[in-house]
């Protein structure tokens with residue numbers, strides 16, 4: 001029996017994780033839930049799963065949840081709040097496995113604390129690896145703590161890496177759907193509206209990640225994530241446009257063999273893989289091979305998608321540049337969604353923030369967060 005700490009329990013990965021717990025009651029239990037701002041959902045989850053600990057983002061929300069749990073006659077669930085509350089969830093003595101699915105750098109401290117506490121982590125939060133990958137993987141290696149990627153591409157790579165030796169890997173190939181503007185002319189990019197950018201062809205996701213997919217910055221973050229998770233230089237990570245999103249990623253070995261992972265486009269599969277690793281439990285997530293018609297692969301266009309080039313640059317320089325890439329993008333995407341900057345200025349803003357970022361490699365999470373704040377301030381000034 002694995003007892004789970006779920007960080008980001010009310011988000012889509014959190015809810016999918018709970019549906020896996022529901023499906024495999026003999027394998028998984030809920031120990032703690034870090035729920036953020038959604039009190040209604042946190043209450044429903046606490047009633048259903050009876051965790052030891054629930055964390056909400058603020059003291060006020062925690063008090064609301066406490067009151068509702070009392071009124072419902074539910075005892076045995078402690079309510080905490082803030083970043084300390086999230087850390088309490090991720091390091092709780094009764095948690096054996098931590099699902100890190102809080103969006104943004106908010107989940108960083110708790111994920112780091114979980115690794116320091118020796119708990120295996122299923123990582124769905126790519127910003128953690130981008131901003132602090134060097135720190136997190138060093139801590140994990142030192143303590144021999146597995147970090148299992150839940151991001152579909154990295155999960156696929158993890159699966160393909162199991163059959164070969166690290167030194168035999170030539171390239172990691174991350175697949176990208178190409179987003180809604182795969183065929184859009186460069187001259188039309190400046191006029192792209194938030195409505196157009198929010199339509200993703202294959203995955204239904206949150207707003208920031210959908211825009212990141214349209215600019216391909218999401219793939220850029222994944223390049224950095226792959227470098228850190230699999231300990232390879234950026235030159236060994238390549239991107240291929242695969243509009244069907246059927247192959248979730250590939251690993252090319254030095255002998256010329258390329259291994260690909262194919263499965264349903266459903267996040268429950270990578271979540272189950274991470275939770276059960278190294279086992280593979282039987283599931284009903286069956287892929288219909290007979291329905292498969294085309295697998296197209298093409299080279300990405302760095303001119304129309306400059307965010308990819310910026311991400312390679314950041315990946316090579318590491319440290320503060322990776323932090324700045326992520327932070328500047330978050331600010332720029334928000335400004336684009338508020339119609340304060342055109343689509344093309346998302347990359348423009350990131351490029352300017354990167355250019356003004358001095359070379360540095362934060363050694364602690366506090367330094368990472370300070371560097372993140374600094375980059376955000378620069379980006380805010382640029383989009384104002």
Ligand code: MG
Nearest residue numbers: 151152153222
């Ligand atoms: Mg992905």
